[in-house]
Amino acid sequence: MNHTPEILAPAGDAQSFLAALSAGADAVYCGLKHFSARMQADNFSIQELARLTTLAHDMGRKVYVAMNTLVKPGEEGKAGRLADRLARVVHPDALIIQDLGSAVVARQAGYKGELHLSTLANVSSPSALAVMPQLGISRVVLPRELNVDEMRLMAAACPEGVELEAFVHGALCHNISGRCWWSSFLGGKSGLRGRCVQPCRRVFDRKGHPGRYFSCQDLSLDILAKALLTIPQVKAWKIEGRKKGPHYVYYTTTAYRVLRDSPDDPNAKKAALSYIEQALGRPSTHYGFLPQKARNPVDAMSQTGSGMLVGRVNLREGRKYFVNPRQPLLAGDLLRLGYEDEPGHQVARVTRSVPKGGRFDFTVNPAAGRPRAGMSVFLIDRREPELMRRIEALQAQLDKIPELDSVESKYAPVMPKPYKPARGERCESVHIWRQPPKGPAKGAAGVWVSATKTQHLPLGRAASTWWWLPPVIWPNEEKDFADILEVILKRGGKRFVLNAPWQVGLLRKRREMELWAGPFCNVSNPLALSMLKDMGFDGAIISPELSGEEVMSLPKRSPLPLGVVTFGLWPLGISRTLSQDIKSCEPLTSPKGEICFATRYGQNFWIYPNWELDLTEKEDSLCKAGFMQMIHMREPLPKGMERKDRGCVFNWDIGVL
Template sequence: MIPLSKPEILAPAGDPSSFLAALAAGADAVYCGLKHFSARMLARNFSVGELGRLADLARQKGRRTYVAVNVLVKPDEIDKAGRMVKRLVDQVSPEGLILQDPGMAAIARQAGYTGELHLSTLANMSQPSGMATAAALGFTRVVVPRELSVDEIRAMADAANPGQTIEVFVHGALCHNVSGRCWWSSFFGGKSGLRGRCVQPCRRMYEHRGQQGRLFSCLDLSLDVLAKTLLSIPSLAAWKIEGRKKGPHYVFHTVAAYKLLRDEPDDPASKKAALDYLEQALGRPGTNYGFLPQRPKNPVDHSGRTGSGLAAGKLSRSEQGGGFHLSARIPLMAGDLLRVGFEDEAGHQIIRISRAVPKGGRYSLRFEPGQRPESGSPVFLIDRRAPALARILENMEAELAVIPEREAAPVEVNIKLPKPYRPARRVAPAAVSVWRHPDLSKEKGVFGVWVSLSRAHNLPLGRAKSVWWWLPPVIWPNEESEFAGLVELLLSRGAGRFVLNAPWQRGLFPADSKAVLWAGPFCNIANPMALAALKSLGFSGAVISPELSGADVLALPGQSPLPLGLVVDGAWPLGISRTISPEIRTCMPLASPKGEVCWAVRYDQNYFIYPNWRVDLFDHRDELIRAGFELFVSLREPLPREVPARERQGLFNWDAGLL
């Protein structure tokens, strides 16, 4: 383990002003993304040239720059990704790259990058034994999930290999689903969170048992004074602040707060100042979620607001003229950015006010026809340019102005692809149904079973040799030893085939294990370089991501170094979460305003949220056979009696494509 005196304060930046605000507030490092291959595509993001100048300014001040290239990479994007990394090498020289796709590590090295490789939280490294697997692929830092308790964070750090560290989120937005385990936006229309294009369907209103509420919308994570407990954890390299879609006001205040909490953790005045900074940061209300294992908090609070920003008042109709006025709950400054209502409501919009308004004062507003909000709509302050911060940014911009942009040279990168797998002879693809509770009287041949702690006593151990044993998509640190024990038991009973639904689950098996290991569809594998990474870890095959378009699915077997499978039928989850609103009853329908119905069910420590229609690609079976797929998977999830089945063909992104 690496003894670290102080973790970095790692700040987000979605635009140049936020980058400068992070440096001005004292951030040790800044992470950001380009206009492509970033998991925050809705942020402004950076061109390579402007990021190069900002990174040079950061280096002059002894700070570091990390660039997020943290998306799932499609089969035809490998050379494009390599060229982008080469441009980063030539014009930015970032100290670290943040990667989700396991194949991007090899792409980055082939493109000439020699700096640190950080494994994104979207890769879902959720178990200590996986740290060694990440190290084997070249990752020197792992960004751990937001759902972990302090004890679990310590377990992850204790498992770090020599030269390896972890990074922990201390503040910012919480997703309802585990990072890297959400397909909600993609399943509803091809805008994938794994590609940085999530439209946040979890923030919508849902109807459940006759009541409406934002039943999946979470508060923000805010460890504030509790972050002190992280200081004693060795191999913890960074306190990370989420917020690449936020403005410089948020970045400056959150960085200033956590710098105080890190540097003066026992000083009452510093703690008070830090909390004041966080109060002014204009985020959502905060929660420490599951950080304290003895006092976990549910982050879903549908009874309160979960929109970002500081509540600034409500709209009222003016008595004359058909306009509106805002009665300010807080003092407002000229130039303040206000959000009217919520994104999924009529009349939602962003406005900038033109004059200062005292607390209790009125500000008149007019809206275009067709964009008028309801009277009583809440208004939130989401960004501001206070004069003091504006002056700081002006000074920083003057420093930046004298730094020249590095010359952009032509870039040509041809990534060496792995040798494609070719079977000795073509055979009909195997068909495997995967069950939670198999009926052994009906399953006579090969079938799949989910490995579960809560149902370990019912696993069909007597048929261990003929079963494909499926590990869950998320294994948490506090349950890893039990899953390791189950794997050991299955191996002792002759189990020979396992499907691992995170590459890092390879660490549950002895290095010399003779078991056949396949990567499951929840590994989000989508390109030949990722498949080559799996092969280097000892995998024998992979069930690829069902998010891909039909064209990408059909192209991949010809490029893959491993035999491939695909989920062609059954229940695919919208997402997997470690929490759920106390208002939600499992196995009961929830309906969005657009009529989309879903339901939740708990397995071990995770909640699976399913839509009420199935994936159904059987019409493409002949194409898939010709393409070379060797395994067809059906995920058998029983539909609750109370949930109405929707009669539609679930093609996922086969025709629509994946953005």
């Protein structure tokens, strides 16, 4: 029996917001100028969003506000004051969060609406959903990597009061959301803070063969979205694209509204596919939605930029650049010259209407470099008269809504009581292995739990070993992990590191059990740590993304004992897919000479650089600051690959944006 999920549209600016309403979106999600995971979008001020939300509510539509970034130490008050002003001025129907600290400040600040857990939080297995009511989460945004059968497993595990949201269209990241540190590791611009510079979109060299080996096509479920109508717990079809313009928002929203409302009408399907084609996105894929017809989203030999090809750059005397478009251009259209990593790449706005085959002269931006003759020109956004009339009609209604008085917030966070080590409790080094050495290990030993290679697990030392769960466990492997954890417990295992907070759903804590949150939980502030304590955690290993100053400040503010990763290969990201052109453990070289490789563990591919994070010189200071565990990640390099010494300290010196 079919149900009617809401069509959830993106908006990065006011015109896109109005386009979503005009297209019939049931809900719009957007971000503010802070704490949004799409900081490259224009985003909204409180006053602007308040008026837009009033308009949406007058039309019977909902508004969800994304506060879905990591909250760094010292930002708790700022985040809480923002939540307070949202609650009192904007009145959104939900906040979208990934950081548990955001949930704490929102409730402390008096926000009483729904809390939705972002896909960046990576709730990837059914048992995780049982934890959500305890956290006050009413909706979970599913990972894009799930197929429809896995979505059904997630739906069947939903407790009362918890619903699901599934992506149906938009950009795909190569790495799993919340499991990518690539941009941050190479320069402090974190995807978990909405600042990703997309290094995965670059051309990499594989033994003399260049290609975009990590650049994905867009997700487009199009007519396959019909299958979601039979899953009543999937309450929303989500369209990605907060950096897109109103044209994209209008056409994709219209397409999926038609597909939802007329799933069995052939003419409706044809119209919807036409709308999607006109939306000017990237080449698209169904990805793994159909398990029997899964598609690799990477075509390494093709370009994956968005837009419709309309011509090539021509050059005439005097270094004048122009294009003869293959279709008419409208005043206000946006054109993209080339690709982001191509010299001369830039975006140009069309200033007048140009007929098919006519000529449009570019005004070149000198800072972007000179385009080359023959460079591809793409139409990436446009302003059709009918769409603009629709937006202007809603703008006229919006103009009648008075601007609300500015509201100042006096919110101050209520911080947890700091943890005090017991007398005699000392800092220790913990070495984490894929396959532990047979002889005595230096310091305390930990091992990654594998559901497939159980013969390598040191079950004879179960009681003294730290058992690390992987950062992602998929629905189809959850039972295998539950079974091996039961074996470990029966052998005396009691020290577990969970690399997603929701993995507590796999373990019923016993009195003698010690649970730590691992570094892949991305924990970065005392309020998130207080939530972990309430969930039954006994300690936490903090996010490695933080600056040295932020790291050193945390132990004296934390309600739990803390650990920190000080040595080893840290992954650029973790993915469920890999280009068929890449072999495991072979080197790939970026345009800047950085070497990485991919290796498979279970169902996931871990992408590593060939150099190690090394904070060992700072371990004495970290111990004095109050850290109780120094984590050494003993990841092996592939045979024959040179280990590069870069003196890497991650973001210790430069900080993270």
